[in-house]
Amino acid sequence: MTVSPLLSLPGAVREEAGRVAAHYGDPLREQRTLAEGAGLVDRSDRDVLVVPGADRLSWLHSITSQHMERLADGAGSEALVLSPNGHVEHHLVVAELGGTTWADVEPGTGSELLGFLDRMRFMLRVEPQLVTEGWAVLSLVGPTAPEMLAGAGLPVPGNEYAVAPLSEGFVRRMPAIGDGAATVFDLVVPRAGLGGVADLLLGAGARPAGTAAYEALRVEARRPRFGVDSDHRTIPNELEWLSTAVHLEKGCYRGQETVARVHNLGRPPRRLVLLHLDGISEDLPAPGEPVLAGTRTVGRVGSVVRHHELGVIALALVKQSVDPGTALAVAGSTAAVDPEDTPAELDDTRAAARDRVRAVRSATIR
Structure with missing residues (x-):
């Protein structure tokens, strides 16, 4: 796949x-x-992958964590492929349109997912294909994004995961990021027409923004990325994917036993939290760096970003036993769990968590 034509826009830094x-x-x-x-x-x-074929929805229903069997035309969802032990192997963002199921996934993971899908075809009428060379994803993000879409003469899906067709491709509304005000519309369009669609939206008033800005608001919203905020041990119960990508009442699928057991027990081994880092170092910790409480490893960081209001923040998977007021460290930086990520049963410790975050941020100011 070649580099994007949008790198020719003024000021672009790859x-x-x-x-x-x-x-x-x-x-x-x-x-x-x-x-x-x-x-x-x-x-x-x-x-980007497509799955045409008469058996596609019942087939995807049987091999993913989501209820796909009755996915309506013009609807979308998220879904996971799990290992037999319930560990997350793939995260898919799905759209059903015109007799074809579309899925876009993390960069570089499409070939492996296609290999899995091919192995699971058996004699069913499905034809999974990797179409990244021909199709691309753009995201229009922000509180005024609906007005920009309408101004460009494009449809505006009204509900989360709703899908509206374009002359070629589609627009899908996704959950908001940031503090909840930044609406997200994904546009899946022909790669050959990427520049033209971008020009249309920029002409309607949208401003170009890089992935660094998108990632900062994604982290603020605690929306994980597969392979960055997850590792080989991650189960859906540790992340918000349990509510967005898992149907807890559907029939059997690979890994379901683990998901159901942990859900019924109500205590996954780790939880996803937002960490505040002191930000003193110019170099941000890399995904996978251990989270330490003293000399003890209590978790791992995933995405680490510089936020325009919150400073340096990160998503991290930490052990359930980590108290929100605990002094933590990541790659030499002091860190603290955001008080909003205090488990319900530890609600009386929010004040300690707020004090710890204030101490971390004041270290940055000094």
């Missing part, structure tokens, strides 16, 4: 070893654009 723009000269301003206006984010490095 992601390190990537194919899209990390930013267009001012990542913090671009974050504010997504939080307060509308920005166009090039996410054309995501892999």
Whole structure:
């Protein structure tokens, strides 16, 4: 796959070893654009698959965590492929349109997912294909994104995961990011027409924004990324995917026993939290760095970003036993769990968690 044509926009700075723009000269301003206006984010490095065929929905229903059997035309969802032991192997964002099921997934994971799907076809009438070379994802993000879509003459899906057809491709509404005000619309369009669609939206008033801005608001919203905020031990119960990508009342699928058992017990081994880091170092910790309480490893960080209001923040999977007021460290930086991520049974410790976050942020100011 070639680099994106949107890298020709003024100020574009390419992601390190990537194919899209990390930013267009001012990542913090671009974050504010997504939080307060509308920005166009090039996410054309995501892999795209299609599954046509008469048996596609019942087949996907049987091999993923989501209830796909009665997915209506013009509807979308999220779904997981799990290992037999319930560990997350793939995360899919799905759209059903015109007799074809579409799925876009993390960059570089499409071939492995296609291999799994091919192995599971048996004699069913399904034809999974990897179509990344021909199709690409753009995201229009921000409180005024609906107005920008309408101004460009494009349909505006009204509900989360609703899908509206374009002349080629579709628009899908996703859950908001940031503090909940930044609406997200994913546009899956022909790769050959990527520049034209971008010009249409920019002409309607959207501003270009890089993946750094999108990632900062995604982290704020605690929306995980497969392979970054998850590892080989991750089960859906540890992340918000239990509510967005898992149907707890559907029939049998691979890994269901683990999901159901942990759900019924009500205590997964780890939980996803937002960490505040002191931000003193110019180098951000890499995904997978251990989270330490003293000398004891109590978790791992995933996405680490610089946020325009919150400073350096990260998503981390930490053990359930970690008290929100615990002094933590990541790659030499002091860290604290956001008080909003205090488990319900520890609600009386929120004050300690707030004090710890204030101490971490004051260290940054000094």
